[in-house]
Amino acid sequence: MPPPARNAAGQERLVADLRAAGCVFAEDEAAVLLASTDDPAELAALLARRVAGEPLEQVVGWAQFGAVRVPVEPGVFVPRQRSRLLVDLALATVPAPRTVVDLCCGSGALGAAVAAALAGPLELHAADLDAAAVRCATRTLEPFGGRVHRGDLYDALPGELRGRVDLLLVNAPYVPTVAIGLMPPEARLHEPRTALDGGTDGLDLHRRVAAGAPGWLAPGGALVLETSEDQAERTAAAVRAAGLDPRVHRCADLDATAVVGVRPPGPRTLA
Numbered sequence: 001m002p003p004p005a006r007n008a009a010g011q012e013r014l015v016a017d018l019r020a021a022g023c024v025f026a027e028d029e030a031a032v033l034l035a036s037t038d039d040p041a042e043l044a045a046l047l048a049r050r051v052a053g054e055p056l057e058q059v060v061g062w063a064q065f066g067a068v069r070v071p072v073e074p075g076v077f078v079p080r081q082r083s084r085l086l087v088d089l090a091l092a093t094v095p096a097p098r099t100v101v102d103l104c105c106g107s108g109a110l111g112a113a114v115a116a117a118l119a120g121p122l123e124l125h126a127a128d129l130d131a132a133a134v135r136c137a138t139r140t141l142e143p144f145g146g147r148v149h150r151g152d153l154y155d156a157l158p159g160e161l162r163g164r165v166d167l168l169l170v171n172a173p174y175v176p177t178v179a180i181g182l183m184p185p186e187a188r189l190h191e192p193r194t195a196l197d198g199g200t201d202g203l204d205l206h207r208r209v210a211a212g213a214p215g216w217l218a219p220g221g222a223l224v225l226e227t228s229e230d231q232a233e234r235t236a237a238a239v240r241a242a243g244l245d246p247r248v249h250r251c252a253d254l255d256a257t258a259v260v261g262v263r264p265p266g267p268r269t270l271a
């Protein structure tokens with residue numbers, strides 16, 4: 001494919017190529033691609049990757065998430081706009097957190113969005129199993145002084161955070177294994193299975209996150225966990241079983257669902 005020209009005819013062809021590849025917002029995507037490079041050969045290479053089905057964010061290397069722009073390497077989960085609900089709920093539940101953890105952080109979008117909305121000093125940690133995600137999150141959280149750890153859920157976190165976390169933001173994988181095959185190819189083929197697959201009923205990680213949360217939360221601290229409308233009551237049940245007080249929140253505009261579980265103020269009582 002010859003490189004698209006930057007004149008009006010070239011831009012029209014870019015939009016037409018994107019539309020033919022099934023991109024619904026072809027004009028917007030064309031503008032993003034054009035803004036990404038001045039080099040026609042590089043533009044052609046970016047277009048070819050997008051036309052082949054790679055997510056736009058992985059092609060250009062970044063995603064906009066609310067007020068923050070985060071790096072997204074190939075193979076890293078692309079932050080979804082619906083996850084902005086977690087940021088809103090987190091700040092509404094604990095308006096002035098001192099210690100925030102973004103667990104299963106991917107690109108680090110959630111932690112960065114919370115940090116960007118706060119004026120005061122913040123101790124920010126994030127963790128993920130995946131090396132590419134940890135690389136992206138490290139770049140994302142560097143301006144906020146955030147520390148990014150690699151490992152399995154809470155095992156990745158420094159022990160000195162136990163009992164001190166005011167906000168625990170978690171968008172863990174929650175797609176039931178059988179539903180992975182029904183996902184759009186952009187997700188199914190270009191995002192790692194470990195970022196999507198939540199096990200048989202999708203809630204394997206939710207149960208583990210909920211069970212561990214009370215040991216890490218400060219009194220009055222909150223776990224903010226993304227889920228789906230269908231799974232919300234079961235996610236809430238796992239949070240309740242862990243001893244937190246759960247509430248299900250739904251935002252129709254963002255088509256988003258989340259469970260917030262608050263650790264009761266006062267000393268923890270052992271079950």
Ligand SMILES: C[S@@+](CC[C@H](N)C(=O)[O-])C[C@H]1O[C@@H](n2cnc3c(N)ncnc32)[C@H](O)[C@@H]1O
Nearest residue numbers: 077079104105106128129130152153171173195
């Ligand atoms: C759905 S993605 C969400 C990423 C990010 N929080 C966001 O909203 O954009 C889930 C992330 O969880 C990570 N993950 C999966 N299993 C994990 C585990 N056992 N421990 C830590 N991270 C895990 C994946 O690597 C992936 O980056």
